[in-house]
Amino acid sequence: MPDGMVNTRDLSDLGVTNAARLNVNWTEAALYQEAVRRGEGEVAKGGPLVVKTGQHTGRSARDKFTVRDAATEDTVWWDFNAAMSPEHFQALWADMRAHMADRELFVQELFGGADETHRLPVRVVTELAWHSLFIRHLLRRPDAAELADFAPEFTIVNLPSFRADPERHGTRSETVIAVNFSERLVLIGGTSYAGETKKSVFTILNYLLPEKRVMPMHCSVNVGKADDPAVFFGLSGTGKTTLSADPERKLIGDDEHGWSENGLFNFEGGCYAKMIRLSAEAEPQIHATTKMWGTVLENVVMDPVTRELDLDDASLAENSRGAYPLHYIPNACDKNVCGHPKNIVMLTCDAFGVMPPIAKLTPAQAMYHFLSGYTAKVAGTEKGVTEPSATFSTCFGAPFMPRHPAEYGALLRDLIAEHSVDCWLVNTGWTGGAYGVGERMPIAATRKLLNAALDGSLAGAAFRTDPVFGFAVPVSVEGLDDSILDPRSTWSDQAAFDAQAEKLADMFIANFEKFEDHVAPYVRAAAPNPEQAKLAAE
Ligand SMILES: Nc1ncnc2c1ncn2[C@@H]1O[C@H](COP(=O)(O)OP(=O)(O)O)[C@@H](O)[C@H]1O
Ligand SMILES: C=C(OP(=O)(O)O)C(=O)O
Numbered sequence: 001m002p003d004g005m006v007n008t009r010d011l012s013d014l015g016v017t018n019a020a021r022l023n024v025n026w027t028e029a030a031l032y033q034e035a036v037r038r039g040e041g042e043v044a045k046g047g048p049l050v051v052k053t054g055q056h057t058g059r060s061a062r063d064k065f066t067v068r069d070a071a072t073e074d075t076v077w078w079d080f081n082a083a084m085s086p087e088h089f090q091a092l093w094a095d096m097r098a099h100m101a102d103r104e105l106f107v108q109e110l111f112g113g114a115d116e117t118h119r120l121p122v123r124v125v126t127e128l129a130w131h132s133l134f135i136r137h138l139l140r141r142p143d144a145a146e147l148a149d150f151a152p153e154f155t156i157v158n159l160p161s162f163r164a165d166p167e168r169h170g171t172r173s174e175t176v177i178a179v180n181f182s183e184r185l186v187l188i189g190g191t192s193y194a195g196e197t198k199k200s201v202f203t204i205l206n207y208l209l210p211e212k213r214v215m216p217m218h219c220s221v222n223v224g225k226a227d228d229p230a231v232f233f234g235l236s237g238t239g240k241t242t243l244s245a246d247p248e249r250k251l252i253g254d255d256e257h258g259w260s261e262n263g264l265f266n267f268e269g270g271c272y273a274k275m276i277r278l279s280a281e282a283e284p285q286i287h288a289t290t291k292m293w294g295t296v297l298e299n300v301v302m303d304p305v306t307r308e309l310d311l312d313d314a315s316l317a318e319n320s321r322g323a324y325p326l327h328y329i330p331n332a333c334d335k336n337v338c339g340h341p342k343n344i345v346m347l348t349c350d351a352f353g354v355m356p357p358i359a360k361l362t363p364a365q366a367m368y369h370f371l372s373g374y375t376a377k378v379a380g381t382e383k384g385v386t387e388p389s390a391t392f393s394t395c396f397g398a399p400f401m402p403r404h405p406a407e408y409g410a411l412l413r414d415l416i417a418e419h420s421v422d423c424w425l426v427n428t429g430w431t432g433g434a435y436g437v438g439e440r441m442p443i444a445a446t447r448k449l450l451n452a453a454l455d456g457s458l459a460g461a462a463f464r465t466d467p468v469f470g471f472a473v474p475v476s477v478e479g480l481d482d483s484i485l486d487p488r489s490t491w492s493d494q495a496a497f498d499a500q501a502e503k504l505a506d507m508f509i510a511n512f513e514k515f516e517d518h519v520a521p522y523v524r525a526a527a528p529n530p531e532q533a534k535l536a537a538e
């Protein structure tokens with residue numbers, strides 16, 4: 001350690017001096033062994049580590065708070081982000097520090113961001129060995145030289161056994177995720193769903209990067225043989241992870257990326273895939289990770305004797321997950337950076353069965369849909385959500401976006417224009433009727449349409465203009481039953497379709513009211529037109 005540098009190997013800079021023991025930068029093997037030894041997890045056939053998170057099997061979005069102080073007063077969008085007072089945060093932190101006394105803790109020093117000019121050194125302190133393994137999989141491990149000089153710029157402390165007190169800490173419940181940008185500290189308590197830690201890093205970068213004119217995005221990225229990066233925006237469950245794993249395209253990352261002057265870069269070094277009803281046929285690369293040593297399987301059901309997994313069993317969670325390093329996917333790119341995108345795909349899982357499986361968006365429509373962030377929230381990723389329902393989550397990631405959506409929107413608009421990116425909307429949701437009547441779009445059909453869009457062949461197809469949404473929809477695509485392209489024709493009751501389309505268009509318009517004053521008229525003009533659905537019905 002060079003003279004004059006703070007010793008970050010202990011936590012004294014945080015005022016934490018009473019922990020029983022700090023296990024710093026333990027490797028995967030050591031953490032795995034310790035998690036098993038402590039009974040935190042069990043070993044499945046082939047070597048994954050199977051863990052249970054108890055009550056919280058998804059993010060607790062309503063228990064997340066941002067400290068409101070001079071630094072964040074004018075930079076955070078308080079209409080959406082819940083505020084915590086600095087006093088409550090200090091009380092929380094004092095109680096958490098007391099909770100750390102005499103405990104054995106794990107510390108990982110990692111990077112968020114594959115782009116060396118924009119990466120963030122983060123220190124993650126956890127109570128659980130498996131949480132340390134999880135975040136070591138998910139973030140980016142420094143090499144020996146980088147570790148020697150490692151100076152964390154943010155610290156995340158995750159103590160699942162800590163219980164927040166609404167009276168003392170100003171929380172809503174015993175669960176808390178408190179982000180303090182001034183103190184460069186995130187405190188997590190009362191939940192052991194591992195996704196909270198990775199999404200906290202995402203939240204931090206989403207706050208810091210726009211100041212450097214780097215666009216942070218809730219998206220996956222892959223690159224085809226023609227060196228043609230594609231971005232897949234989407235809320236939870238819309239298909240970022242599923243569709244980015246493609247044997248024909250190199251995987252850059254499945255969930256969080258930045259777009260800088262240098263191109264696209266993953267924030268992470270691992271993936272976090274949904275496991276429920278995962279099919280070996282439809283998703284072979286992801287399925288294979290469930291048989292690999294060290295994959296962390298969260299709330300996946302396992303036979304205690306044979307150690308075989310049952311991916312169809314949702315008794316522990318609908319939102320069961322697998323966390324693994326990117327290189328567990330055979331064609332992942334090792335640097336996790338690539339050039340500027342050629343295509344941007346906005347994924348939506350439309351439970352109403354109204355959106356076409358693919359549509360070409362004008363730049364104005366892309367902006368409108370980016371700000372709207374429409375999908376159906378599919379079971380389980382957020383606690384308490386058990387069936388799909390329509391959701392608008394701006395920037396396709398409102399829970400992780402501290403700033404005003406217009407800031408992200410303006411950055412994206414400029415980058416799309418500068419690099420002449422083609423934009424698409426893809427519905428991975430329902431076809432043949434709404435949820436309950438129709439069925440989920442076959443993954444093979446979505447992939448076929450995506451490939452046609454990304455390889456340029458779709459550009460030559462005939463398009464119609466969707467009367468309600470105004471975007472261009474292909475009429476026919478080789479190797480695909482044309483009827484799937486026109487959602488109205490897939491419904492047995494077309495009047496019901498028109499009524500549903502009108503309802504959805506009305507929801508878009510009501511949701512967009514809050515952005516009316518923040519966007520140019522040409523973006524407002526990209527709104528759907530519910531009157532057209534009425535006309536169709538007559
Ligand atoms: N047409 C489709 N496209 C993408 N995913 C689909 C489709 N049909 C069903 N699915 C399922 O939906 C889920 C998509 O989840 P995932 O890719 O993890 O989303 P995200 O990464 O955006 O949260 C997976 O369980 C996948 O098997
Ligand atoms: C991990 C999550 O992200 P996603 O579902 O988008 O993969 C989450 O929302 O908790």
Ligand SMILES: [Mn+2]
Nearest residue numbers: 240241255272
């Ligand atoms: Mn995902």
